[in-house]
Amino acid sequence: MFTELNSILNTSPDSFTQGDFILVSGRQSDASFLIHHFLSFYLRARCKVCFLGLVQSFSHYSAVCQRLGVSLAQAKEKRQLVFLEGLQEGLSVFIPQDDTTGNKALSFLSRDPMVGLQNLYEFVRSSVSSPGGGEEGSDGSEQWGPPVLLVDDLSVLLSLGVSARAVLDFSHYCRASLCSQLQGNVVMLLHCEEEEEEDDGDDEGSERLLKGLIHQCCLALHVQGLPTGYCRDIHGQVEVCWRRRQGDGQHTQNKVFQYKVHDKGASFFARGTSSAVL
Amino acid sequence: MAAPVNSVVNSSAKCSSFNATSFQKKTRSRLISIPGTRPSVQNGQLLVSTGVTSLDYLLGGGLAVGTVLLIEEDRYDSYSRMILKYFLAEGVVCRHELFVASAQHTPDDILQELPSPILDDVAIHKPVEQPRLSHEPQDSLDAMKIAWRYQNLPKVQTALASSSRFGHYYDVSKMMEAEIREAAKCHRFYLPEHPTQSSPTHSPMLESYSALLKSLRDVIQREGFEVTAPMSKSRNILRIGLHSLGSTLWGDDLCCHDNPRHGHALTTFLYGLRALLRSSLSVAVVTVPSHLIQNRALMGRITRLCDNAIALESFKGSEREANPLYKDYHGLLHVRQVPHLNCLASQLPDHKDLAFKLKRKQFSIEPHFYSTDVFFLTSHMSFTLKQVLV
Numbered sequence: 001m002f003t004e005l006n007s008i009l010n011t012s013p014d015s016f017t018q019g020d021f022i023l024v025s026g027r028q029s030d031a032s033f034l035i036h037h038f039l040s041f042y043l044r045a046r047c048k049v050c051f052l053g054l055v056q057s058f059s060h061y062s063a064v065c066q067r068l069g070v071s072l073a074q075a076k077e078k079r080q081l082v083f084l085e086g087l088q089e090g091l092s093v094f095i096p097q098d099d100t101t102g103n104k105a106l107s108f109l110s111r112d113p114m115v116g117l118q119n120l121y122e123f124v125r126s127s128v129s130s131p132g133g134g135e136e137g138s139d140g141s142e143q144w145g146p147p148v149l150l151v152d153d154l155s156v157l158l159s160l161g162v163s164a165r166a167v168l169d170f171s172h173y174c175r176a177s178l179c180s181q182l183q184g185n186v187v188m189l190l191h192c193e194e195e196e197e198e199d200d201g202d203d204e205g206s207e208r209l210l211k212g213l214i215h216q217c218c219l220a221l222h223v224q225g226l227p228t229g230y231c232r233d234i235h236g237q238v239e240v241c242w243r244r245r246q247g248d249g250q251h252t253q254n255k256v257f258q259y260k261v262h263d264k265g266a267s268f269f270a271r272g273t274s275s276a277v278l
Numbered sequence: 279m280a281a282p283v284n285s286v287v288n289s290s291a292k293c294s295s296f297n298a299t300s301f302q303k304k305t306r307s308r309l310i311s312i313p314g315t316r317p318s319v320q321n322g323q324l325l326v327s328t329g330v331t332s333l334d335y336l337l338g339g340g341l342a343v344g345t346v347l348l349i350e351e352d353r354y355d356s357y358s359r360m361i362l363k364y365f366l367a368e369g370v371v372c373r374h375e376l377f378v379a380s381a382q383h384t385p386d387d388i389l390q391e392l393p394s395p396i397l398d399d400v401a402i403h404k405p406v407e408q409p410r411l412s413h414e415p416q417d418s419l420d421a422m423k424i425a426w427r428y429q430n431l432p433k434v435q436t437a438l439a440s441s442s443r444f445g446h447y448y449d450v451s452k453m454m455e456a457e458i459r460e461a462a463k464c465h466r467f468y469l470p471e472h473p474t475q476s477s478p479t480h481s482p483m484l485e486s487y488s489a490l491l492k493s494l495r496d497v498i499q500r501e502g503f504e505v506t507a508p509m510s511k512s513r514n515i516l517r518i519g520l521h522s523l524g525s526t527l528w529g530d531d532l533c534c535h536d537n538p539r540h541g542h543a544l545t546t547f548l549y550g551l552r553a554l555l556r557s558s559l560s561v562a563v564v565t566v567p568s569h570l571i572q573n574r575a576l577m578g579r580i581t582r583l584c585d586n587a588i589a590l591e592s593f594k595g596s597e598r599e600a601n602p603l604y605k606d607y608h609g610l611l612h613v614r615q616v617p618h619l620n621c622l623a624s625q626l627p628d629h630k631d632l633a634f635k636l637k638r639k640q641f642s643i644e645p646h647f648y649s650t651d652v653f654f655l656t657s658h659m660s661f662t663l664k665q666v667l668v
Contacts, residue, residue, distance in 0.1 A: 033622050056619070057299040057556045063620035087553035094481070094488065094550045095495050109481065109546075159579045160549060161482035161542035193578035206575070230630060235623075261623040 001041040001068060004268040005034075008240060008257065009219070013045035018146050019179045021171075022187045023217040025210055029236045031189060031223035033261050035152045036061070038187045040068040043075055047184070048144040050127045052120075054086030054156045067264050080144055082127035086156070109160060117162065117170040124149055125177060128184065147184035149174055154213075155191040155206055164209040168216075175216060188213065218244045226258075233276035234258050238268065299556045300324070300344035300505050312513050312559070314372025315343065316444050321621050326372070326515055326561055329364030331445040332643035336613060336632070337586055338625050340444070341563075343515060344555045345617055346548070348581060350568035350589035352609060355522070357590050358565045359388075360450070360636060362519050365563045367392040367454060369517035370462040371446050377497055377518045377560075379467035379490055381527035386466070388521065392459060393448035396639060449639050465497050469528065484540055486529045487547035494518065494554055503558045516560035523547070524566045524580075533570035541576060548583040585617035590634070607633035611643055 006012055024034045032055070039061070042049050053061055061083075062072040075081035084105055093109040105123035128147035157167055171188060178184040190213060192206045214220055222239040241254045257268045269275075318325050318339050325340030328347070334340045341347055351358040369376050370392065378385035422429050467490055474485035481488065498504060503516045524532045524544045531538045548564075555562060568589065571577050581587045592609035593599045611632040618624035629645035 030618070030624075036622065059299045060620055064622055067622070087549070087556055091495075091550055091553035091557075094483065094546075094553075095492055155579070155582075156549070159542065159545040159583060161546065191582065193575035230626070232626070232628075263621060263623060266622070 001044065002037050002266050002268070005037060005266070006041070008255070008268060011041075013041060016041075016045060016185075018183045018185060020185045020219060021175050021179055021217045022185065023213050023220045024187065024189045024223070025192060025213075025220065026189070026223040027192045027225075029223050029225045031191065031221075032152060033266055034221060034223065035150060035187070035189050036064050036068060037266070039150055040065050040070040042148045042150070042185070043070045043072075043080065046080070046145050047148045048080060048082075048128060048146070049075070049148045049150065050082045050084075050124055052084045052086065052124070052149075052151045054084075054090075055152055057087055058083060058085050078142060080142070084123065090160075116166045117157070121170055121173050124174060128178065128182065147178055147182050149178050149184070149186045151186075151188045153189035153191055154209065155193075158206055158209065164205055164212070167209055168212045171213060171216060214243075218242070223259075233260060234274050235260050237271070300559055312515055314368070314374055314444060315515060316340070318342065320625060321619075323619065326374075326517070327368050327445040328361070328563070329366075329368030329446070329448065330361060330641045330643070331447070332641065333361070333588075334445055336588075336627050336643060338616065341561050341586065342617065342619060343559055343561050345585035345619070346551060346555060346562045346564055348584035348587040348614075349563065349565045350587070350614070351522070351565050352590040352592040352594075353569055354592070354594060355565070355567070356594070357592055357609060357634070357636065359521070360641065361590075362521060362563055362565060363388065363392050364448060364641065365517060366519050367395065367448055368446060369515075370454065370459055371395050371397070372515075373462065374515040374517050375501065375503075376462055376464040377467070377494065377516060378464065378521070379469075379493075379519070380521040381469040381486070381525065382522060384466075384468050385464070388519075389459060389464060390453065392454040393450045394452040394454045395458075396447045396449050447639055450636070451638055465493075467493050474529070481546070482540070482542040483546040483550070484529050484543040487523075487543055490520075491547060491550045491554070494551070498554060498558045498560065503560055505557055505559060513559060516558070518560055518562035520562065520564045522567055523564055524571065532573075532576065533567060536572050538573075538576075541573075545576075545579050545583055548580065552583065552585075581614050584615065585619070587614035588612065589614055604633070607635045607644075607646070609634055610646070 001013070011017070022038070024031050024038075026032075039049065039051060043065075051061075058072070065072050072081060072083070076083060086106065089106045090109055093106050105120050107119050128149070154167055154171075158164065171186075174186050178186050190206065190210060192210055220239075220241045220243065222241070223236055224239070225236045226234060237256055237258045239254055239256050256271060258271055258274060259266050259268045260274070312324075315324050315326050316339075317323065320338060324343040325334075326343060327334050327340050328337070337347075349358045349361055366376055366378065366389065376389075378388055380388060469486055469490075472486070472489045472493075474489065483491075498516065501516070502508075503514070522528075524530050526533055530540055530543055532541070532544060544566075551562060551564075554560075564584065566580065568577055568580075571580075589612040590609055591612065593601075593604055593607070594609075598604050611634045613627055613630075613632070616624045616626055631646045632643055633646040634641065634643045
């Protein structure tokens with residue numbers, strides 16, 4: 001996890017607000033480094049994590065988290081982490097093998113994807129409420145904290161033909177069950193493409209999905225490239241928007257930071273204070 | 279790295295077989311030595327050469343095994359097809375297996391046009407010798423008499439040349455000899471030979487793409503390219519070349535309409551292709567006629583589903599052909615995406631303005647600087663000022 005980002009968001013693995021729905025969006029810029037931050041953050045905070053890794057293979061996430069100091073394989077063995085490898089599950093749906101019944105989570109790929117993501121939601125629901133989360137383990141299994149759902153990333157679902165409305169329904173169900181009922185957190189990553197104009201009456205589009213998710217979330221991190229173009233020392237800017245009032249009643253404003261991604265983390269700094277400039 | 283890699287690798291190998299992908303960090307004890315590959319100096323991934331050494335340099339040393347390179351075709355599909363042929367020719371020289379799929383030309387047509395490699399001996403039965411660094415220079419240069427200590431150093435070139443020894447050079451004026459070509463094992467997929475059956479599922483993928491995906495999966499399983507295959511036999515790399523995906527000959531209407539009915543066919547196929555590649559020792563080059571695709575958001579999604587992406591823009595037929603700024607080059611090359619696999623940060627190329635030139639013995643990609651003589655002597659002064667200030 002990135003310590004500078006923790007201080008910006010005023011959180012730490014020991015104390016973080018529960019019941020949060022965090023949206024990470026990237027426009028023309030890859031925001032997946034933030035997903036790695038949240039994954040390592042919640043694993044360190046001893047939460048029960050359900051991670052939908054739809055974009056890359058398990059070993060990619062494992063290798064990156066290793067650099068951040070967290071072992072995904074060990075977390076999986078201790079049943080702290082439930083990992084859905086989207087690539088393998090999707091392939092088994094595209095080319096069904098004869099003898100595997102497999103995971104039904106991505107079964108929407110074989111039927112019309114417009115139908116919806118119920119099976120995916122059922123998978124999430126069953127993985128966070130399995131024994132070990134908040135119950136006394138009879139066989140000595142460890143007790144984990146509140147459940148957390150991480151999704152990387154929603155735009156892949158749009159690429160696979162799911163409508164924006166179905167994804168909004170899915171996020172709403174996840175928020176209702178995980179944030180409100182179980183007092184856990186949800187972090188979702190969405191990548192927006194630049195679109196020229198909105199098609200009227202057309203339900204697909206990442207812009208529509210982004211607006212719907214911004215309305216649902218309570219913390220949004222928008223990652224963009226620099227408005228002046230490509231720079232080697234500053235990889236982009238992050239806009240942090242809080243949408244609810246903080247506990248002490250103050251209404252925090254949006255803050256903009258610039259960032260640079262290193263091998264083992266990312267550094268955040270105020271605009272114009274990059275170490276390359278000063 | 280503070281934590282040792284071995285423990286992670288061992289525990290993940292114990293966990294279950296479906297965790298194994300081709301991106302496990304290759305530690306010394308598990309080094310798989312496959313001809314024509316080398317580990318990356320940045321993150322230890324297994325790399326193969328694309329056949330174009332300057333493109334290898336752009337991609338960070340080579341194409342990582344298990345990834346897809348997307349080439350956005352130039353308008354007449356001349357240079358993108360050339361790069362595809364370089365890629366397949368490199369596979370023949372390195373004795374990898376090939377898989378060629380096309381809807382327009384038969385795969386044999388593409389294979390017969392492969393350029394001939396410039397090597398002393400490319401014998402079929404002997405192992406291929408890597409070419410030495412001091413191969414013949416392109417212009418005749420006498421042996422140095424005074425500065426003889428500098429004889430064996432590489433020449434200073436503005437072309438981006440990697441100092442690897444695993445790329446080869448090709449002569450595009452000659453075709454590869456049939457006996458060299460036929461020594462390589464090649465799998466073919468020609469779309470008209472696979473009549474499409476209407477499938478009962480309403481999957482967003484078209485029948486043509488799902489037939490291609492099934493054929494790929496069958497070849498990978500049958501020939502033992504999966505990472506989880508038993509290590510008893512010697513391993514090899516499968517090079518996959520997919521020509522002009524997304525064009526109407528594949529049954530796709532991406533290039534015809536702004537709001538295509540099969541808008542998700544190609545992206546779904548690329549997702550399945552990525553899943554296949556991550557779990558096997560193969561590498562794919564896909565060319566897409568992006569100049570026909572009007573929907574930029576869709577093109578962005580296609581780019582994001584591939585790991586590497588470059589776009590070629592040739593000057594042929596455009597007004598830039600007569601522009602004195604570009605007289606040394608055949609076109610511009612844009613790097614749309616570089617991968618960041620197993621690490622947080624990606625290695626973007628240093629220069630963003632790149633131009634390419636197809637010479638007889640080399641496909642060179644160079645950063646494109648506006649030279650001062652053009653700047654002062656051309657009559658289009660305001661035009662060049664605008665270009666420089668960009």
